[in-house]
Amino acid sequence: MSQQIFDLVVRRTWRVPLTAVSSGDAASVARRFDGVLLTIGYKASGRLLSYLGTLTPQDARLVSVQVLAVVQEAVGAHAQHNPYFRDFPRNVPDTLDFWVSCLQDALKDAPGAADAGAIFARREFDLLALPRYGSYQHTYEEMVAAHDAFLPALGDRRTVLDVGGTLDEEAHGLYRHLAGSTTPLSDADLAALALLAPYCAGMEQPATVPQRSARAIVNATHVLYGREPEIDTVTDVLRLACALSGGDVTLETATRFRSLPRPVRRTLLAALDAVVGASPAKVGDVGTHREAWKRLGERLHPHEHAGPGARVFAVARGEDDVPSLPARVERAFASGARAEALRLLAAAPGALVRRADHLLRSAADDAEAAAVVDALERALPDVSGRVVLGLREHLENRRAATNRQPSASGRPGVGRPDPGRRVFVNRRGGAWASADERSPLPPDALTTLARACDAEVLRRVPRPQDLVVDPDLLDVALPLSARARPDGAGVLPRGSRTRVTGELLRFFVHWRETRQTTDLDLSCLLLDRDFTDAEHVSWTRLRGEGFVHSGDLTEAPGGATEFVDVSTRRIRRPVVVPEVHLYSGERFDQLADGFFGFMSRDTAQAGLPFEPATVRLKSDLTGAGRVVIPAAFLRGEDGWEALWLHLDLNGSPGYNTVEEHRVTTTTLVRAIAARRYLTVRYLVELLRADGVKVHHEMPQGTGPVTYLGFGAPEELPTGSRVVTPQNLLDLVPA
Structure with a gap:
């Protein structure tokens, strides 16, 4: 149990608990540990190095091995990533040339013309069943020997590991963080809470679990x-x-x-x-x-x-009939008793706020609309912070659809809005889009309610004396729900937009089957600025202008990895949507191991196809769907950015391909790109307008600050509050 808790704390907080109590001189072990961390994109803080250096060498090595195992798995470095083509991204053949060579090899291996004819008759030109197709033709060691050394760059990821409190203190803090979340937790979060709850049973318990x-x-x-x-x-x-x-x-x-x-x-x-x-x-x-x-x-x-x-x-059992509140409300609406429906909902503030749009559209006149607005304003103090923020986000999108504003992201050139469609995403990441046929909401009601939501959020958010914000975090969406968000490293809420640098985007999917032969396919859909005129990258189209696929692997008893390289300079299409398809075999939630990710690197860095220090995202493949769309990448006037999607679609029972799902993918990505999500920027601007000092660099000579960023500086004033993607849930007020 203690080892599981230790691993969980390190993975969730990037802090190493104090577990060893020995005293010695392990400075050399600490330096070697830091050197290994650097190769996989991590770095030990000065405090962590000092802690390890004071242990006995044996204890320091034990802690180092435990931590390295956690961070390697966090970015996918625990697996061997071997592409089908040994020299990838070099020397990848044209798709048809490769298929012809596979067929020639099959015919060459046939003893005679009769056997060659049997290949055509029996296999019916099933290229995927050719002996050479879909399985490794070289070992991992042979692939490593064929590649040049990796050249580190300043832009490579550096995640800082710090030292924390004792294991009990860190576990208790994580337990209270998850139990106190005001937003629905993901499956991985719930599993973590289930592990922590018995461990922390004898410690102070949260007063309430929202x-x-x-x-x-x-x-x-x-x-x-x-x-x-x-x-x-x-x-x-x-x-x-x-x-x-x-x-x-x-x-x-x-x-x-x-x-x-x-x-x-x-x-x-x-x-x-x-x-x-x-x-x-x-x-x-x-x-x-x-x-x-x-x-x-x-x-x-x-x-x-x-x-x-x-x-x-x-x-x-049906022996007694007690209608639910939603049923009574629907009956009132069906009979035209709108005032009665409003009265019923007023007794359940959460339900009232969630029905705000319907109530306003159903109002017969300005007086009824004013009554709805008044009821909503009175209900806001009695609902959770995420419900207030959800209403605020909804109002912003309704206003954008009415006004047909030109950009859903606030930046010109990064996809055009699609205000004529609505997108729905369920708790499992399943999604669909439909035409938005709702009538507009009264402009005065929109304005009044938006101001009321802003005031209610300000009332609940703590006001720091100084707020220090990393600009890169401003367009990260507030986590109003984590239900469909997969576990992994670098995973952000749906709707978040983050800058992407580097000359090369390298997508990867790795999987290891459990019992049944499994074929996953990594593909990309390439779209123009209007999300139309698509082309694709897949096992049926290995290379083209600005992209190259590493080759199709059709089984993974010991693990398999597929890659796609996209040149950010040479690719013609400004929208790139990577997808993972289940072609045959086990579902994502049945695999022994499975994850998607992407790296950002410069072409001069060379190295192996998988270099952990360049990994920006590692997202676990989970759920019962058969098509995963983790993110989209969009090129604007000032560079590329990632738009986080976290979609887990049903797909077909088998043989899913990027070509088959082109229309669905295009419709969903366009609708999500058009949607306005409440981001960290929203909260920062609210606080700035309320008189809070906002800095983008650490001010000199100040007391405790609230720091918002992807990673906190090592030296912050005592008593400072730190919010990173690891504890982003803390930004949503209770």
């Missing part, structure tokens, strides 16, 4: 340790039962409930009694998860229980 899924995990630990769980809805009880059964606390997939001990059953039934007894109307939420309640009832034996909570199972 997010329901995270609350279920914390509640499960509380129950097992004899504490009272935090529950205020019947669905909280259902999530808790799922957590106790090792199931899905998000309730998106069915949980097989375990037989629970009698004390735990009594705790769950008592929680239901308390919720239903205090507010019988909350039983209306049961219908949303009716089947799950029926299965849970088989384990809780509610027929032996006479409390008010037993009504939950009567509703689940």
